[in-house]
Amino acid sequence: MSPHAAFRARFLEVLASIYIYNEHRGYTSLDRVLEAVRARCPGEAGFIAAVEKHRADEYKHYLMFKRWFERQGRMPLKVDRTCGHIDRFIEGVFGCTIDELDTRTIAADGAQFEKLCRVILLTEQRGMRQVEILLRNPHIRSDPVMTRIFRIVEKDEPDHWLPYHGWLTRQGRVTAKWRERWTDFWIHKSLMLAKLPAVFLNARSPRLERWPDEDAGAYAPAGQSNSRSNQLRSDLASSADRAGDGDGAKGAGFARRPVTASATTTRLGRTGR
Ligand SMILES: [Fe+2]
Numbered sequence: 001m002s003p004h005a006a007f008r009a010r011f012l013e014v015l016a017s018i019y020i021y022n023e024h025r026g027y028t029s030l031d032r033v034l035e036a037v038r039a040r041c042p043g044e045a046g047f048i049a050a051v052e053k054h055r056a057d058e059y060k061h062y063l064m065f066k067r068w069f070e071r072q073g074r075m076p077l078k079v080d081r082t083c084g085h086i087d088r089f090i091e092g093v094f095g096c097t098i099d100e101l102d103t104r105t106i107a108a109d110g111a112q113f114e115k116l117c118r119v120i121l122l123t124e125q126r127g128m129r130q131v132e133i134l135l136r137n138p139h140i141r142s143d144p145v146m147t148r149i150f151r152i153v154e155k156d157e158p159d160h161w162l163p164y165h166g167w168l169t170r171q172g173r174v175t176a177k178w179r180e181r182w183t184d185f186w187i188h189k190s191l192m193l194a195k196l197p198a199v200f201l202n203a204r205s206p207r208l209e210r211w212p213d214e215d216a217g218a219y220a221p222a223g224q225s226n227s228r229s230n231q232l233r234s235d236l237a238s239s240a241d242r243a244g245d246g247d248g249a250k251g252a253g254f255a256r257r258p259v260t261a262s263a264t265t266t267r268l269g270r271t272g273r
């Protein structure tokens with residue numbers, strides 16, 4: 001493989017690994033957001049439906065990246081939450097991890113709920129701008145499937161921040177505070193200028209051994225995955241039942257293949273590099 005081809009292949013797999021982490025983090029976190037929205041705004045059917053659609057889209061995006069990896073017979077690189085924009089944003093603004101967010105407290109506290117809406121809004125606006133940039137990248141444009149994925153993501157993105165913007169505007173609230181914009185800016189810069197190159201250059205980056213939609217402990221540090229996966233397996237099953245929404249991805253030409261994470265891992269053996 002020529003150095004240019006090797007660079008391109010590594011760039012695409014690092015990018016797709018970071019994206020699939022963020023898409024998975026997105027749809028699983030939105031389950032918690034939905035709890036808060038239903039509790040805070042029980043009469044706002046339109047807003048609730050928009051957040052449900054947002055959740056369904058992020059799951060669809062996750063599936064598209066999953067199938068991109070399946071087509072290559074490889075598992076994604078096992079990145080951690082330092083590669084997650086929403087993880088770092090929540091930690092920066094709320095001072096706790098996503099898993100530690102208390103949904104009930106947020107639903108009961110107007111200021112906290114508005115802050116959560118602003119964090120999602122800014123994260124999604126950032127995502128939309130990033131996709132526009134990526135669609136001009138020659139390495140991405142050289143991969144027709146990756147280009148098709150990002151075109152679908154680009155089309156979906158406005159629906160992911162407009163509902164929160166609309167809700168905040170209807171309440172007469174600000175849609176972003178300067179400190180939150182600053183936090184979003186620095187997270188993005190550190191992801192692009194530090195994290196992405198660090199993952200790219202780390203030739204010993206481990207790969208996932210299981211798909212996170214099949215095992216909620218897939219991203220857990222080694223040694224913690226079993227207990228975490230047992231704890232979260234039932235939550236995951238109920239989320240998957242609720243979702244029932246892979247149709248968008250299928251309709252976009254990403255028909256599900258009967259390849260499971262375990263099958264992929266078995267075929268490749270231990271996939272860590
Ligand atoms: Fe997405």
Ligand SMILES: [Fe+2]
Nearest residue numbers: 124127157160
């Ligand atoms: Fe999104």
